[in-house]
Amino acid sequence: MAEKQKKVPVLPWMRSPVDVSLLEQCPLGLVPCLDPRLMVALQNMGFSSLFPVQMAVWQETIGPGAFERDLCVNSPTGSGKTLAYALPIVQALSARAVKCLRALVVLPTRDLALQVKEVFSAIAPAVGLSVGLAVGQSSIADEISELIKRPRLEAGICYDPEDFSPGLQSSVDILVATPGRLIDHINSTKGFTLEHLCYLVVDETDRLLREAYQSWLPTVLQLTRYDEGFFPRAHTFLPSSLGSLKTIRRSGVERGFKGKPYPRLVKMVLSATLTQDPSKLSQLDLHHPLFLTTGKRRYQLPEKLESFKLICETKLKPLYLVALLQKLEGEKCIVFTSSVESTHRLCTLLNFFDDLPFKIKEYSGLQRQSVRSKTLKGFREGEIQVLVSSDAMTRGMDVEGVKNVINYDMPVYIKTYIHRAGRTARAGQAGRCFTLLRKDEDKHFKKLLQKADNNSCPVYAVPPSSVESMHSIYTSALEKLKETVEMEASQNRKVGFKSSREGKSSEHTLQRNSS
Numbered sequence: 001m002a003e004k005q006k007k008v009p010v011l012p013w014m015r016s017p018v019d020v021s022l023l024e025q026c027p028l029g030l031v032p033c034l035d036p037r038l039m040v041a042l043q044n045m046g047f048s049s050l051f052p053v054q055m056a057v058w059q060e061t062i063g064p065g066a067f068e069r070d071l072c073v074n075s076p077t078g079s080g081k082t083l084a085y086a087l088p089i090v091q092a093l094s095a096r097a098v099k100c101l102r103a104l105v106v107l108p109t110r111d112l113a114l115q116v117k118e119v120f121s122a123i124a125p126a127v128g129l130s131v132g133l134a135v136g137q138s139s140i141a142d143e144i145s146e147l148i149k150r151p152r153l154e155a156g157i158c159y160d161p162e163d164f165s166p167g168l169q170s171s172v173d174i175l176v177a178t179p180g181r182l183i184d185h186i187n188s189t190k191g192f193t194l195e196h197l198c199y200l201v202v203d204e205t206d207r208l209l210r211e212a213y214q215s216w217l218p219t220v221l222q223l224t225r226y227d228e229g230f231f232p233r234a235h236t237f238l239p240s241s242l243g244s245l246k247t248i249r250r251s252g253v254e255r256g257f258k259g260k261p262y263p264r265l266v267k268m269v270l271s272a273t274l275t276q277d278p279s280k281l282s283q284l285d286l287h288h289p290l291f292l293t294t295g296k297r298r299y300q301l302p303e304k305l306e307s308f309k310l311i312c313e314t315k316l317k318p319l320y321l322v323a324l325l326q327k328l329e330g331e332k333c334i335v336f337t338s339s340v341e342s343t344h345r346l347c348t349l350l351n352f353f354d355d356l357p358f359k360i361k362e363y364s365g366l367q368r369q370s371v372r373s374k375t376l377k378g379f380r381e382g383e384i385q386v387l388v389s390s391d392a393m394t395r396g397m398d399v400e401g402v403k404n405v406i407n408y409d410m411p412v413y414i415k416t417y418i419h420r421a422g423r424t425a426r427a428g429q430a431g432r433c434f435t436l437l438r439k440d441e442d443k444h445f446k447k448l449l450q451k452a453d454n455n456s457c458p459v460y461a462v463p464p465s466s467v468e469s470m471h472s473i474y475t476s477a478l479e480k481l482k483e484t485v486e487m488e489a490s491q492n493r494k495v496g497f498k499s500s501r502e503g504k505s506s507e508h509t510l511q512r513n514s515s
């Protein structure tokens with residue numbers, strides 16, 4: 001299937017970007033105005049310099065740019081975009097006197113939010129700032145107690161909690177959130193307010209702009225907008241569920257906040273494949289945006305990524321995959337498939353190949369969050385060597401030591417290739433991306449890679465003897481897979497029947513619909 005080529009005019013401000021590739025890595029001691037406490041925190045993280053994209057954002061925020069413009073950052077996977085926004089936000093907030101929620105970072109998935117929170121948590125406490133997390137599939141009550149500080153009750157006095165919203169305060173300066181849980185807090189958590197928000201980061205922007213969950217973006221923008229003289233209008237625009245909120249932020253609407261009592265909301269949006277579609281970008285309501293990108297090409301692969309292809313018949317793909325994994329000798333590896341169902345089938349099949357000297361686990365939206373988190377932990381810690389994954393894993397995830405990515409199913413779009421391949425060759429490290437192809441897919445694959453300026457993708461040879469020697473074990477593994485699939489299908493039917501009798505769909509059924 002060919003990628004749809006929508007001809008959209010590029011916005012004028014996107015035609016004259018800041019080219020991040022012209023900047024050098026900068027030793028921490030030479031970063032202008034860097035707070036010495038943050039320098040120590042960075043050193044404790046093992047960092048000795050800032051990467052080019054981090055320097056570019058620094059210049060536009062703490063440097064001469066002084067946060068005057070909203071930033072749109074398009075920079076390759078693994079180039080350090082997280083710290084690029086986290087560091088200036090933390091430094092800018094380090095001078096704050098009163099604790100309230102001033103920075104909001106939105107990410108598409110829970111695991112990604114956790115990862116980004118770790119980065120903030122490594123630097124923010126050094127300057128006395130606290131970081132909170134608002135993600136789905138964890139107890140909202142626990143989250144509320146982490147995010148909102150209740151006033152101390154005077155002895156002997158019984159307060160009605162309804163009367164006490166004004167006394168509630170944020171316990172955090174920075175919040176990392178997924179859209180769904182963010183909306184839950186906006187709608188229902190007493191004392192949760194975006195009134196004081198100064199910074200909004202939309203990470204993995206192109207993915208988040210597809211996530212319309214309860215109109216999270218217009219809601220956040222509306223709650224942080226202030227039209228002088230039209231204050232009540234914002235209120236009437238809000239869904240009725242938000243009616244009780246008095247969280248309209250008094251902010252300046254002019255460039256910067258010169259002469260205004262409050263700063264305007266500064267936005268930073270980032271991706272390795274940032275959309276250039278004006279209609280999508282317009283949803284962000286950017287203020288005098290500045291485009292930062294790397295090089296001339298729209299899509300870039302990491303510098304030290306090597307791409308290879310393996311051409312084989314469809315029915316022999318599992319054998320080629322096993323032969324390749326054996327050749328990689330237990331190096332950390334992510335195998336991507338095209339759907340949650342094929343992830344499950346492939347992982348089950350691989351585990352029927354007895355005596356493989358590495359641990360293989362599945363990671364997909366078909367599983368419960370607790371299972372996924374456990375698997376991810378095992379993979380991070382090196383207990384699991386091979387992760388078979390659906391595209392839930394493609395974006396943003398940063399797992400140390402992933403040496404190889406394998407596309408078991410060829411990605412249809414260059415964006416998918418970029419995000420999958422980008423799980424390796426991060427932070428200037430070397431990495432390899434292998435793609436299994438049928439002969440008839442080769443032409444399309446070549447064209448796909450050309451979009452990222454990659455004209456070199458040699459064939460990776462797997463010795464035919466290693467494939468042939470596995471034929472009998474493959475036949476028996478396939479038999480076992482068939483039995484397992486039938487058994488699971490009958491279990492699912494029973495669960496589905498029970499659920500429909502109870503008038504609700506099963507979690508399993510629901511999860512199958514997400515990736």
Ligand SMILES: Nc1ncnc2c1ncn2[C@@H]1O[C@H](COP(=O)(O)OP(=O)(O)OP(=O)(O)O)[C@@H](O)[C@H]1O
Pocket residue numbers: 046047048049050051054075076077078079080081082083271272395396397398422426427
């Ligand atoms: N200044 C630095 N020095 C050394 N390592 C760094 C530095 N900045 C970031 N890193 C490391 O680089 C890796 C990639 O960073 P990060 O996850 O922010 O990349 P990214 O650009 O957001 O990638 P993606 O587009 O895949 O989300 C991380 O492991 C991070 O710890």
